[in-house]
Amino acid sequence: MKKALLIVDVQNDFTPGGALAVPEGDEIVPLVNRLAQDSFFGLVVATQDWHLADHLSFASQHPGKNIGEVIELGGEPQVLWPDHCVQGTNGAQLCRELDATNLDRIFQKGQKREVDSYSGFYDNDHQTSTGLGEYLKEQEVAEVYVCGLATDYCVKYSAIDANQFGFKTYLIEDAARGVNLTAGDVQNAVDEMRDNGITIVQSSEVVQ
Secondary structure (H helix, E strand, O other): OEEEEEEEOOEHHHOOOOOOOOOOHHHHHHHHHHHHHOOOOOEEEEEEEOEOOOOOOEHHHOOOOOOOOEEEEOOEEEEOEOOOOEOOOHHHOEOOOOOHHHOOEEEEEOOOOOOOOOOOOEOOOOOOEOOHHHHHHHOOEEEEEEEEEOHHHHHHHHHHHHHHOOOEEEEEEEEEEOOOOOOOHHHHHHHHHHHOOOEEEOHHHOOO
């Protein structure tokens, strides 16, 4: 049974200079590359936010609303974000420093205009699967180690869904960074993952 490394949304728009930059988001890339090269993992997959230009998670689509406000979208609370990771743009591409030669497969998410997709497994309404969970099952993966951007959103929801899919799930904490819109969001996300049965580890516990 394989161990898989899941690299969440390490894209240009989520790194410094991008439309929705995660503080210090670029600092994890060398570590993620090192993890992806290690024989500890039998499979390495990545997710990629891949929005339509008029995606309804963008504040620009809601006149009178501001970035950071929360609305209901797809029956779920939705934070409004700057336009980001628009299909085909440079911002949507995987971070240029990420060594994509290590990736076995990339799963795109957030492609439906009317609902966001924080998790790499499902849209936020859990009505549409990206195919990631099914692929990992087909590849006989038993354990999933999650890293990437951002700890308090897409990493958290991907890890929780991986666990609910039946995989033994780990967060590689030092190989992730968070948005931290409100002070404490990142730590609260780590605590929530732990409460959902996810094991929190550091990269040094996984590879040498």
